[in-house]
Amino acid sequence: MYRHFWKRVMDFTLALLALLVLSPILLVLTIIGAIVMRGNPFFTQLRPGKNEKIFRLIKFRSMTNKRAPNGELLSDEERLVPYGKFLRSTSLDELPSLLNIIKGDLSIVGPRPQLVRDMVFMTAEQRRRHTVRPGLTGLAQCNGRNNMSWEKKFEYDLQYIEKITFWGDVKIIVKTALKVVKRDGINEEGMATAEDLGDYLLGKGEVDADTYAARQAEAKELMRS
Numbered sequence: 001m002y003r004h005f006w007k008r009v010m011d012f013t014l015a016l017l018a019l020l021v022l023s024p025i026l027l028v029l030t031i032i033g034a035i036v037m038r039g040n041p042f043f044t045q046l047r048p049g050k051n052e053k054i055f056r057l058i059k060f061r062s063m064t065n066k067r068a069p070n071g072e073l074l075s076d077e078e079r080l081v082p083y084g085k086f087l088r089s090t091s092l093d094e095l096p097s098l099l100n101i102i103k104g105d106l107s108i109v110g111p112r113p114q115l116v117r118d119m120v121f122m123t124a125e126q127r128r129r130h131t132v133r134p135g136l137t138g139l140a141q142c143n144g145r146n147n148m149s150w151e152k153k154f155e156y157d158l159q160y161i162e163k164i165t166f167w168g169d170v171k172i173i174v175k176t177a178l179k180v181v182k183r184d185g186i187n188e189e190g191m192a193t194a195e196d197l198g199d200y201l202l203g204k205g206e207v208d209a210d211t212y213a214a215r216q217a218e219a220k221e222l223m224r225s
Helices: 002-021 023-036 082-090 092-103 126-131 150-162 166-182 197-204 209-224
Strands: 042-048 054-060 107-109 135-137
Touching: 002 023, 002 092, 002 107, 002 166, 023 054, 023 082, 023 092, 054 092, 082 092, 092 135, 107 166, 126 150, 135 166, 197 209
Parallel strands: 107 135
Antiparallel strands: 042 054
């Protein structure tokens, strides 16, 4: 009953209350972000949701749009400003995603919505994570945030979807809050942002260059449709 009805009721109610209570912080961060980023303080990105329906995730922007002389975007590390690092370490960049929860794209707790270009590299078993709404936080996040292997993340995701309970979600929320306070496991060691699944598998030799290119093309097609 909780999984199929009360979870969504709780998500909507808590997200709406949080949006109202935190609106002053959202307003301040919107103004600061517009100044620091010299423009739009929000960042949106297509992500796969429940049943792999693509939705647009909204967050506060943590990286600038600085480009090299040839017009290409600079690396993530070069574009990630100190203000952006602060947003990520405190998870304040996630606050606009409360709107996604209210809309029904996200749940408070569930497997984190990965990139579309990550989804196409997942196995059929790993893609079972998309049978439920993705979450603002999840079992993987409360056990390590971004500082764990892809295999371990998927293991936690599949473990979560097998048994979704109210008290299980409460424990995940509390453990996530402690992780945020400690600013623990924000990024993979030595990396400004998490490595894409395709790059990870290519580096390990688990996919070849042709397969890599074909799946990247598949991801682009899904985002255009």
